[in-house]
Amino acid sequence: MKVYKTHEIKNIALLGSKGSGKTTLAESMLFECGVIKRRGTVEANNTVCDYFPVEKEYGSSVFSTVFYAEFNGKKLNVIDCPGADDFVGNAITALNVTDTGVIVINGQYGVEVGTQNIFRTASSIKKPIIFAINQLDGEKADYDNVIEQMREIFGPKVTPIQYPIACGAGFNSFIDVLIMKKLTWGPEGGTPKVEDIPADQHDRAQELHKALVEAAAENDESLMEKFFETEHLTEDELRLGVRKGLIDRSIYPVFCVSAVKDMGVRRMMEFLGNVVPFVDDMPAPENTAGQEVKPDPAGPLSLYVFKTTIEPHIGEVSYFKVMSGTLRAGDDLENVTRGSKERLAQIYCVCGQIKTPIDAIEAGDIGATVKMKDVRTGNTLDAKGVDWEFDFIKYPAPKxxxxxxxxxxxxxxxxxxxxxxxxxxxxxxxxxxxxxxxxxxxxxxxxxxxxxxxxxxxxxxxxxxxxxEPKIPYRETITKASRADYRHKKQSGGAGQFGEVHLIVEPYTEGMPAPDTYKFGNQEFKMNVRDTQEIPLAWGGKLVVCNCIVGGAIDTRFIPAIVKGLMDRMEQGPLTGSYARDVRVCIYDGKMHPVDSNEISFRLAGRNAFSEAFRNANPKVLEPIYEVEVFVPSDVMGDVMSDLQGRRAIIMGMNSENGFEKITARVPLKEMSSYSTALSSITGGRSSFTMKFVGYELVPGDVQDKLLKEYAEKSQNED
Ligand SMILES: Nc1nc2c(ncn2[C@@H]2O[C@H](COP(=O)(O)OP(=O)(O)OP(=O)(O)O)[C@@H](O)[C@H]2O)c(=O)[nH]1
Ligand SMILES: [Mg+2]
Missing domain, CATH: 3.30.70.870 (Elongation Factor G (Translational Gtpase), domain 3)
Known part of the structure; x- marks a missing residue:
C-alpha cells in the first residue's frame, strides 16, 4: 500500500445524532472508492464499521471505527462515530484527532439534541464543520424545513452547496450550486448523470450560488476584490475561499445525500478530497509544554494513541495519530506517559476490521499497531531523545x-x-x-x-x-437539643470496666454562640466550657465537642476516648448507619472508678450516651441533591416535565430555544438512578442531560420513615 505524504492526507470525523446514517454513509463511501464490492447494511449486520458483536446486537454503533478511502490520489482517514449520548466519549476523541467534522443530519427529523451537542463540542475546539443532510429519500424528509431550522440554530454561516429537486421516494437529483450543475442518479445510485441546470431551477440556483460566492469571497482579500469587480469566482477560486472559510469557521457548507441509496456520496467525497483542509492547513496542536507541533514528516517522531481496544480475532489494538515525524515498521519508541519501551514491529493502515501492513506512516496520518506491552488511551509514544507529550482531550463528567x-x-x-x-x-x-x-x-x-x-x-x-443499585450517601443530623447519660459497667471476673458520661447534643451551625444554659423539663444545666474541639468531617459538616466537665468528674485523659466514641456514631449514624454531620456535643458530667475506668469504657459510654441523645434530638435524614439540566425537543416537553415531577424534582427554570427546551431542576440523587434510561425512552433518544452535586437537604417524612424501618430490619437480621 502507498505511503501517503502529509499533504495528501485529510482526517475527517463522521458525527451526528443516533441513527442519522453515519455508518450507512461510511459504507457508501467505502463502496465508492472501491474498498468494498458490495454495500452492507446496518440491518443485515454486515457493515465495515459496526463489526463488534455488541454493535450487531444493538443495531447501532458503540465504538468509533477508523477507515480510509483513497480518492483522487488523496487519503481520507475517516472515523465513523457512534451518535448515542452514551458513547459520546468516542465522538469527542475522534473530533480531537481529526481536522474536519461531517455532521450527518437525518433529513426526516432535522436538527436533534445530539446534533446540537456535537456541534457545541466541535465549536469549543474550533473544528471546521460540514453538514450532510441524509435520508432525503425518506418518507418524511423535508429539506427546506431542515435548512430553515439549521439557520435558526447555527446561524447564517449555514451555506447550502446543494438542494434536492424533490424529497421522499422521488429523491434522485439535486442542484449543486458550487459546480452549477444538476446531478441525477439511477436506482443504483453511484455515479450521477451531470447536466446543465434546467430553466425552472435557474433562479433558485443563481441565488444560492451568489450566496456561496459571497461567503467564499469573504475569507480572502483578493477574492473579495475580484468578487466586487465581476460578481463572479471560478470554481477553483470558490474552493479556495470555502477552504479558508472552513478553517476559520465562517462557512458551514451543507450537502445532500441518501446514504442508503448511495446518492450524492461521491460528490461529497470529491468535495472532501478537493476542498476540506489538509492536515498541514490546520493550526498546529500544542504539546503539554505549550509548544506547537507541526505535522512535519522530517520532524522528531511522536505518536498520540487515541484509542486502545480488544478486537475480535486480533486481541489488543492501539490506534494512533502520527503528530510529527515518520514512523517506520520496527521502530523502537518510548511511552513517555508511562515510562516504558515499546517496539512497533508491525504498523497498519486501518479499514474497520481489516488491517493492512504498511512500511511507514507520515506525520498527520492515522494508523494502528498490535500487541503493545503497556499502552493506554491518551499515551504519547516518542522516538529516543524526544520528550513531547500530548493531552488535549477533555471528557465530560459521567452521569x-x-x-x-x-x-x-x-x-x-x-x-x-x-x-x-x-x-x-x-x-x-x-x-x-x-x-x-x-x-x-x-x-x-x-x-x-x-x-x-x-x-x-x-x-x-x-x-x-x-x-x-448504588446506595445513596445519606447524612444524619439533629434539629433540637437533647440530653442523655450512660453508664458502662462490666464486672464479670478479671479487671472490670467502668465509665459514665453525661452529655448534651444540639444542631451545630457555623458561628453559633458558645454553650451557656440549657433547660430540659424543669432542670437547668449551666455549662462551663473549658475547651472546644472543632472536628471537620471528611464527608462534610462538623462535629464540635465542648469539654464542660467541672470538679474533675471525668479525668481529662479520658476525653479523647469519649470523642472517639462520639466519632464512632458520627461515622455510623444512629438512624440509618449513614454519616452524621453538624452536631455540637457538651460533655458536662460523669463518673470514674478508681480501678476499673479505662479508655474503652469511656469510649463505649460516650458512644451510647450520644446515640440516645441523638435519637431524642428530633433527628433527620439528609439526602444529596443534584442540579440537573435536561435538553429535549419541544414536542416531548410535557412528558419530560411530568416524569421529573414524579422524581420529586423542583423545577428551577425553563428556556426555550429554536424548538428545543432546556429544563433546570433540583432532583434528589435517589430519584436519578434510572433517569438516563427513562429520559431516553420518553424522548426516543432525542435528549441529553447533565447533573452536578449541589448539597444536602432533609428527606420528606415518609421517605425518612421508610429508611429507618429498612435500617432497623437490616440491623436486626445482622444481629
Ligand atoms: N431511508 C433512509 N434510511 C437510511 C439512510 N441512511 C441510513 N438509513 C437508515 O437509518 C438507520 C440508522 O443508520 P446507521 O447508519 O446505523 O446510523 P448511524 O448514524 O450510524 O447510527 P449510530 O451509529 O447509532 O449513531 C438504519 O436503519 C439505516 O438503514 C438513508 O439515506 N435513507
Ligand atoms: Mg453508526
Whole structure:
C-alpha cells in the first residue's frame, strides 16, 4: 500500500445524532472508492464499521471505527462515530484527532439534541464543520424545513452547496450550486448523470450560488476584490475561499445525500478530497509544554494513541495519530506517559476490521499497531531523545452510576484490575471504591455505556459481574437539643470496666454562640466550657465537642476516648448507619472508678450516651441533591416535565430555544438512578442531560420513615 505524504492526507470525523446514517454513509463511501464490492447494511449486520458483536446486537454503533478511502490520489482517514449520548466519549476523541467534522443530519427529523451537542463540542475546539443532510429519500424528509431550522440554530454561516429537486421516494437529483450543475442518479445510485441546470431551477440556483460566492469571497482579500469587480469566482477560486472559510469557521457548507441509496456520496467525497483542509492547513496542536507541533514528516517522531481496544480475532489494538515525524515498521519508541519501551514491529493502515501492513506512516496520518506491552488511551509514544507529550482531550463528567461486583466473590481483585484497565481504555468510565457505601461504584455516560462494559468484561475477560443499585450517601443530623447519660459497667471476673458520661447534643451551625444554659423539663444545666474541639468531617459538616466537665468528674485523659466514641456514631449514624454531620456535643458530667475506668469504657459510654441523645434530638435524614439540566425537543416537553415531577424534582427554570427546551431542576440523587434510561425512552433518544452535586437537604417524612424501618430490619437480621 502507498505511503501517503502529509499533504495528501485529510482526517475527517463522521458525527451526528443516533441513527442519522453515519455508518450507512461510511459504507457508501467505502463502496465508492472501491474498498468494498458490495454495500452492507446496518440491518443485515454486515457493515465495515459496526463489526463488534455488541454493535450487531444493538443495531447501532458503540465504538468509533477508523477507515480510509483513497480518492483522487488523496487519503481520507475517516472515523465513523457512534451518535448515542452514551458513547459520546468516542465522538469527542475522534473530533480531537481529526481536522474536519461531517455532521450527518437525518433529513426526516432535522436538527436533534445530539446534533446540537456535537456541534457545541466541535465549536469549543474550533473544528471546521460540514453538514450532510441524509435520508432525503425518506418518507418524511423535508429539506427546506431542515435548512430553515439549521439557520435558526447555527446561524447564517449555514451555506447550502446543494438542494434536492424533490424529497421522499422521488429523491434522485439535486442542484449543486458550487459546480452549477444538476446531478441525477439511477436506482443504483453511484455515479450521477451531470447536466446543465434546467430553466425552472435557474433562479433558485443563481441565488444560492451568489450566496456561496459571497461567503467564499469573504475569507480572502483578493477574492473579495475580484468578487466586487465581476460578481463572479471560478470554481477553483470558490474552493479556495470555502477552504479558508472552513478553517476559520465562517462557512458551514451543507450537502445532500441518501446514504442508503448511495446518492450524492461521491460528490461529497470529491468535495472532501478537493476542498476540506489538509492536515498541514490546520493550526498546529500544542504539546503539554505549550509548544506547537507541526505535522512535519522530517520532524522528531511522536505518536498520540487515541484509542486502545480488544478486537475480535486480533486481541489488543492501539490506534494512533502520527503528530510529527515518520514512523517506520520496527521502530523502537518510548511511552513517555508511562515510562516504558515499546517496539512497533508491525504498523497498519486501518479499514474497520481489516488491517493492512504498511512500511511507514507520515506525520498527520492515522494508523494502528498490535500487541503493545503497556499502552493506554491518551499515551504519547516518542522516538529516543524526544520528550513531547500530548493531552488535549477533555471528557465530560459521567452521569450514570451502578455498583458492580463479581458473581464470584473471590474475583474481586481481578475485577478491580480489569476496571482500572477499562478506564484507561475509555476515560468516560470511572471507578471508585466507596468506603462509605461499601460498594465499587462504576460511573459512565448511560445505561448502554455500562452494559457495554459488562459485555466486554464478560466476553473478553470471562468474568461474570452483577450491577446493583448504588446506595445513596445519606447524612444524619439533629434539629433540637437533647440530653442523655450512660453508664458502662462490666464486672464479670478479671479487671472490670467502668465509665459514665453525661452529655448534651444540639444542631451545630457555623458561628453559633458558645454553650451557656440549657433547660430540659424543669432542670437547668449551666455549662462551663473549658475547651472546644472543632472536628471537620471528611464527608462534610462538623462535629464540635465542648469539654464542660467541672470538679474533675471525668479525668481529662479520658476525653479523647469519649470523642472517639462520639466519632464512632458520627461515622455510623444512629438512624440509618449513614454519616452524621453538624452536631455540637457538651460533655458536662460523669463518673470514674478508681480501678476499673479505662479508655474503652469511656469510649463505649460516650458512644451510647450520644446515640440516645441523638435519637431524642428530633433527628433527620439528609439526602444529596443534584442540579440537573435536561435538553429535549419541544414536542416531548410535557412528558419530560411530568416524569421529573414524579422524581420529586423542583423545577428551577425553563428556556426555550429554536424548538428545543432546556429544563433546570433540583432532583434528589435517589430519584436519578434510572433517569438516563427513562429520559431516553420518553424522548426516543432525542435528549441529553447533565447533573452536578449541589448539597444536602432533609428527606420528606415518609421517605425518612421508610429508611429507618429498612435500617432497623437490616440491623436486626445482622444481629
Ligand atoms: N431511508 C433512509 N434510511 C437510511 C439512510 N441512511 C441510513 N438509513 C437508515 O437509518 C438507520 C440508522 O443508520 P446507521 O447508519 O446505523 O446510523 P448511524 O448514524 O450510524 O447510527 P449510530 O451509529 O447509532 O449513531 C438504519 O436503519 C439505516 O438503514 C438513508 O439515506 N435513507
Ligand atoms: Mg453508526
Amino acid at each position: 450514570y452510576q451502578r455498583a458492580v461486583r463479581p458473581v464470584n466473590e473471590a474475583d474481586a481483585e481481578k475485577l478491580n484490575q480489569i476496571l482500572t484497565r477499562m478506564h484507561e481504555e475509555d476515560p468516560t468510565w470511572t471507578v471508585e471504591q466507596s468506603k462509605e457505601l461499601k460498594q465499587t461504584i462504576l460511573s459512565g455516560m448511560g445505561e448502554f455505556h455500562l452494559r457495554t462494559l459488562k459485555w466486554r468484561v464478560e466476553n473478553n475477560d470471562k468474568l461474570n459481574i452483577v450491577f446493583d
